[in-house]
Every structure is written in structure tokens, then in C-alpha cells.
Amino acid sequence: MSANILDGKAIAAEVRAEIKAQVTERLEQDQLPPGLAVILVGENPASQVYVRNKKNACKEVGFADFAYDLPASTTQVDLLALIDELNENPEVHGILVQLPLPDHINPETVIERISPAKDVDGFHPYNVGRLATRMPKLAPCTPHGVMTMLAKTGIELRGLNAVVVGASNIVGVPMVLELLNARATVTICHSATKDLPAKVAEADLVVVGVGIPNMVKGDWIKPGAIVIDVGINRLDDGSLCGDVEFESAKARASWITPVPGGVGPMTIATLLQNTLAVAQAS
Numbered sequence: 001m002s003a004n005i006l007d008g009k010a011i012a013a014e015v016r017a018e019i020k021a022q023v024t025e026r027l028e029q030d031q032l033p034p035g036l037a038v039i040l041v042g043e044n045p046a047s048q049v050y051v052r053n054k055k056n057a058c059k060e061v062g063f064a065d066f067a068y069d070l071p072a073s074t075t076q077v078d079l080l081a082l083i084d085e086l087n088e089n090p091e092v093h094g095i096l097v098q099l100p101l102p103d104h105i106n107p108e109t110v111i112e113r114i115s116p117a118k119d120v121d122g123f124h125p126y127n128v129g130r131l132a133t134r135m136p137k138l139a140p141c142t143p144h145g146v147m148t149m150l151a152k153t154g155i156e157l158r159g160l161n162a163v164v165v166g167a168s169n170i171v172g173v174p175m176v177l178e179l180l181n182a183r184a185t186v187t188i189c190h191s192a193t194k195d196l197p198a199k200v201a202e203a204d205l206v207v208v209g210v211g212i213p214n215m216v217k218g219d220w221i222k223p224g225a226i227v228i229d230v231g232i233n234r235l236d237d238g239s240l241c242g243d244v245e246f247e248s249a250k251a252r253a254s255w256i257t258p259v260p261g262g263v264g265p266m267t268i269a270t271l272l273q274n275t276l277a278v279a280q281a282s
């Protein structure tokens, strides 16, 4: 068997085209363009790439982007003051603070300061709680983007055995909530999990987001399983790879996401969807 490729780059382009059409309609009705504030603190090279991609995506679909590239020495007090200002700005529908933050800034304090109504990353405890109680408002972008990709396979998730590897707030935990809401039977694995290969081998659907290159081996994959690789690891030669051994997993899976060009572009497309949703509701 050789898996079908779940082409996140192509699906994300479709999503952006739909968003652009809705922005055009808003502008024709003399409404404000959706506005997204993107805050980057410091000079993490990977974050700089992601933020640049977010700004480019905003331009492509006709959003107003409010960019704040702040020095690594920015104090938490100053960052919170900027968020307070953006929370009050009616031209700004969505606010995100790129993670990770420098060590002297507490990410939880910063995330909680963003108005839940403008929290287009979906990281505020209010939005996580909404997802956990099956009343989602703004859902975290990466797991929600994965759900959009899974819908493209046409496969019914209800009753599938889903295994999520990695328990981060950005990926693993909200991914579990999304899959639970789709009525999958969900297992979450993390660094204390015993016999990970056996857990993965039971999965009809496996989602991996741990940040360890090629950690999940192809021969762990149940034949016919769907494999979603959220990892983006840069190797010493500059190339990117995922958390799953791609070629050997592809030989067993029914569907698989590539890295790059899989989940990553869907994260940004979903961010745009969330921002548009806030604008349309305001």
C-alpha cells in the first residue's frame, strides 16, 4: 500500500480563496477588513518565518495586518499594555502573540490578557474550556486545521481509535478535544507513556506533535491508518522533517501528511478563518 497524500498546502490555498471572497464581500458592503495583530517578541528565526508567513497570508486575503516586532528586551508590563490597547481597538479583530516568548515573560499571563473574543489562536483558558465543553468558539488553529484536512478524506471519525502523541497546549490537548467532539475513541500519549509503539499500533488515526525528528517509526503504523504529522523539525543540513518516519509510514498508511506542506499551512489558514469569524460577528 502507498498512502494518499493529504496536501495541506493545496487545502490551505482553497481555504484562503474562500476567505478572500468573503473579505471582498465585506469591503463591497463598506465594512472594515478583518484586522489581525501579530506580536513577535525577540528574534527566534523559526518564529520570524512563521510571523512573516502570517503577514503574507493576511495580505493575500485582504486583511489589515497590524505587525509588532518587539525587541527581546521588551518587558512583560509593556507587552501587557500593548495587548490592552489592541483589545480596545475596533479595527483589530484578532490578536496573537507568537510563541515561544523570551524566558522573562510568562506566556500564561500574556495569553490570559488577550480578550477571549479576539483570541484567534484559541489558547485563552476560556476558549479551551469552550472546546472542552463542546461549545467551541475560537479553537486552536493547528488541531482545527487538522480537522479540516481530515474532513477532506471523507472518512467518518466517529468510533475510530485515535491516538494523539504529545500533550502540549498548542497541539496535543486541543487535538484530543476536537477528536472527542467528533466521537472518536481517543488515547493521549506523552513522555511517561509505557510502550508507545504498541499504543500507536492500535490507532486507526494517529496524530503526532512532539518535536522529535522521525520519532514514530513506520513499522509502528497499523496498515490502513491515517497519519497526521504535526512536527516540523529543521535538520543540520537545513532540510525539514516531521516527527514520523515518512517513507516507511507512507508504505503502510491510507492517508499521510507531508512535512513541509502538510499541517503547517493549515495552521495559518485556520488563523485567518478564526479572524474572519470574529470580524463577521462584530
Ligand SMILES: Nc1nc2c(c(=O)[nH]1)N[C@@H](CN(C=O)c1ccc(C(=O)N[C@@H](CCC(=O)O)C(=O)O)cc1)CN2
Pocket: 049, 050, 053, 096, 097, 098, 099, 100, 121, 141, 142, 170, 232, 240, 259, 260, 261, 262, 263, 264, 265, 266, 267, 268
Ligand atoms: N501564537 C502561536 N505560536 C505558535 C503557534 C501558533 O499556532 N500560535 N504554532 C507554532 C508555529 N506556527 C504558527 O505560529 C507554525 C508553524 C509552521 C507553519 C508552517 O507553515 N510550516 C511550513 C514550513 C515552514 C518553514 O519553512 O519552516 C510547513 O509545514 O510546510 C506555520 C505555522 C508554534 N508557535
Ligand SMILES: [Mg+2]
Pocket: 121, 140, 141, 142, 143, 170, 267
Ligand atoms: Mg496554532
